[in-house]
Amino acid sequence: MAASFRPDIQGLRALAVGGVVAYHFGLSALPGGFAGVDIFFVISGWLITTHLMGEITETGRLDLWRFYARRARRLLPAALFVILATLGAGYFILAPQEQALYSRGAMFASAYAINLWLLRWSFDYFAADALSNPFIHFWSLSVEEQFYLVWPALLLFAAWLRPGRRMAVAVIGVAGLASFAACLWLTSLSPAWAFYFSPLRAWEFAAGGLATLAPAALWQQRPWLRSAQGWLGLALIAVAYLSLSEDLPFPGWYALLPVAGTVLVLLSGAGEENDAAPTIPARWQALAPASLLSLPPLQWVGTLSYSLYLWHWPVIVYAGMLAPDLSVLQRFGCGALALALAFLTYHLIENPARRGGWLTAGARALAPALALTGVGVAAAYANAHLATRNIDPAQRGIEQAAEQPSIARATDKNCLLDFHTVKPKPCTFGPVDAAHTIVLFGDSHADHWSTPLVEAARRNDTKVVTYLKSSCRASRLSTFNTVLKRDYTECDAWREQAIADIIRRKPRLVVISEFSIGNLTRDMPAAGRKAETARWQAGLRSTLQAFSQAGVETAVIRDTPIGDSFADSCVARALWWREPPSRCDTPRAQAANDGAAAQERAVVKSVPDTRYVDLTDRFCGPTQCRVFIGGKLAFRDRHHLATAFAETLEGPLEKALF
Incomplete structure (x- = not known):
């Protein structure tokens, strides 16, 4: 047999x-x-x-x-x-x-x-x-x-x-x-x-x-x-x-x-x-x-x-x-x-x-x-x-910092939409009778700014309305979704509806942040990087012009650095090994994408009523981008801000936007 x-x-x-x-x-x-x-x-x-x-x-x-x-x-x-x-x-x-x-x-x-x-x-x-x-x-x-x-x-x-x-x-x-x-x-x-x-x-x-x-x-x-x-x-x-x-x-x-x-x-x-x-x-x-x-x-x-x-x-x-x-x-x-x-x-x-x-x-x-x-x-x-x-208080603190959601994700409103949802779902934070309204528009890299932004807005008699969708950039740029393994058509449909809805609201300011620079320009051949960067710049310019032509002011927050390792697990291991968290830092030349940021800044400067907000010096020095700053975990993974650390950026963000 x-x-x-x-x-x-x-x-x-x-x-x-x-x-x-x-x-x-x-x-x-x-x-x-x-x-x-x-x-x-x-x-x-x-x-x-x-x-x-x-x-x-x-x-x-x-x-x-x-x-x-x-x-x-x-x-x-x-x-x-x-x-x-x-x-x-x-x-x-x-x-x-x-x-x-x-x-x-x-x-x-x-x-x-x-x-x-x-x-x-x-x-x-x-x-x-x-x-x-x-x-x-x-x-x-x-x-x-x-x-x-x-x-x-x-x-x-x-x-x-x-x-x-x-x-x-x-x-x-x-x-x-x-x-x-x-x-x-x-x-x-x-x-x-x-x-x-x-x-x-x-x-x-x-x-x-x-x-x-x-x-x-x-x-x-x-x-x-x-x-x-x-x-x-x-x-x-x-x-x-x-x-x-x-x-x-x-x-x-x-x-x-x-x-x-x-x-x-x-x-x-x-x-x-x-x-x-x-x-x-x-x-x-x-x-x-x-x-x-x-x-x-x-x-x-x-x-x-x-x-x-x-x-x-x-x-x-x-x-x-x-x-x-x-x-x-x-x-x-x-x-x-x-x-x-x-x-x-x-x-x-x-x-x-x-x-x-x-x-x-x-x-x-x-x-x-x-x-x-x-x-x-x-x-x-x-x-x-x-x-x-064996999880001591320091280890537990790292775990909690990585798990703490932003204000937009912590609510029961499901403000950060999933991949398949197409219809925009605006979420409002702050007093409904506030004198002013600002809109936060973008993907999860916009979401991680929601906590300090909502607090800064509250201090300035302003409410925040969010338009957020997972892996969906504010820039008019068709992308490939690595989870769905296909073109992200739901994002394109959602974005156009969101832009139209935001313009109808006539907010005082639209704040845009997106996972753009690193995801689109790292680890590519030189020719491919040049073509993809040009495509991304055109998409960003198109979105900004749509708001500018409607008389809506826009602020673009520079993308966060991208670390080599998952910050939460890397720092936790470093503490377990009795080593400094700095072993998890990434060289600035590798993490911050300064060259691509300069190209992004150039697009922003070319569109009227648009400003550029760059808080990179809060994460990066001249040579290194850090993951553990002031005793706090700065990132919950490779490129998303940890909420507790994001809260410390309320002051700089308020100064830049208000």
Whole structure:
């Protein structure tokens, strides 16, 4: 019933883990390396369906205890070891509040349910804050384990309807199509669910299952066609690695590239382990993709692929915390360390557990398997409890400062609109009978000024009306939304309605602030930066002219600096390490974008009734931009002001605006 060993599948495992490691280690040449996980999913679907269908065909039943015992021996010991080691290392590296948070993630990782925890907390796999979560990569293992729980029942259901491959193909096909349709629908509507939720990834496992049930076909009689098919599959995988990126809506249609490629490679080698299959002539065997995938280095990496996948992510996460600007040589060193840990884990834990008898077959395997899971959950829970007790007043102050909302977000008015809302929702702060009205207009970078602005306005008999929308700039500039993975058309519609509404109000002043300079001009080639900056300047000028022509005065607050690290977690770690918070500062030349600000200032000066407010010297000195100022956390992440610190800017803001 067990499938014969296929070196080409081992080589595919090496390609899969290699892509994932390259992506996570920042190899820009393979921006789609994350699709290696999809290769693993297809391989799992192929192997598990092969094994289960073989047992059903031979015995008419499934020994589920034996099946789950094999899965437990294969997965649990190594995973538990890495989880415990990562928790232990985290005590010395992570701040206590991070330890408490990620220990909860470790609990769910131990129970193979971390994908559901990530959905609960809306973690985006591609978001910058995911870089500090040392357990986030366990999401794919959780999806696989959940697949193992459901797949045998699906195949048994097919056999109950009618024994044979045809009914199995029909049942798997229907389930796969339903999963794929739902995945397509939610990739744009709710990307996190499409990415993490196992039923929406089931179609990838189904693709592998359907492939193994495919009947003998034309290519199995024609060696040259089998070789061509295999090379086409490898080409599709290469295209996925080279062309996919985190900016594309994934999985969706794009996941078909690695999935189809893997299916073609698997089919090209199908039947070779079967003595009854046609023998491939030696000259065609040499040209088959299996000859490449069977190379010793790929076989070695494929053997270590599971342990390497477990280790590579916590290694690079912790290294990035200890040395934020890792050099290429240091990244290679991290890769070597991950490989060494994988080698030791495979030979000392993974392989002995798989071959040993302590996780025995049958119902007796349930007790040690549950014990291993319980150890992981209990250790993570205890670590979370201990970490919570280690949070001292200074650490608690950092946490509270990062979590304190602005006045616009603290109310129950939902003043900062979400991505999908198009109709403007003005919020009013201050006395309704105030002598004057000013408007705060922009995105979350306008929102973080709302607290000091409302207080300054109150002192000047002025009410504040906010027009705020997440990631939506006041400048007339169409942008790409990295969360929605598409053009942000809702922003364009909202902006035009908001501008018209503001003009109708005839306020004394419109205050604009937006995440513009850094987001639009950093980390771009020189030519692209020049073109994008010109486009942004034109959009800003258009908005300012609309207000100027309507006789409404406008003030533009210069964008805040962008730090290299998340200020809250970096400062918390610095305090935990007994180091000064200044280790989290960023050089001014890198953070403040003075050149782009000069271009912004030039646009503002060219439009009548418009002024420029520059408070950058409150964050930055001549050489450094600080994140901890006057005993207060200045930023709650990389570029949003912490509300308690923003309150200290009321005086300078009042002087500039009133």
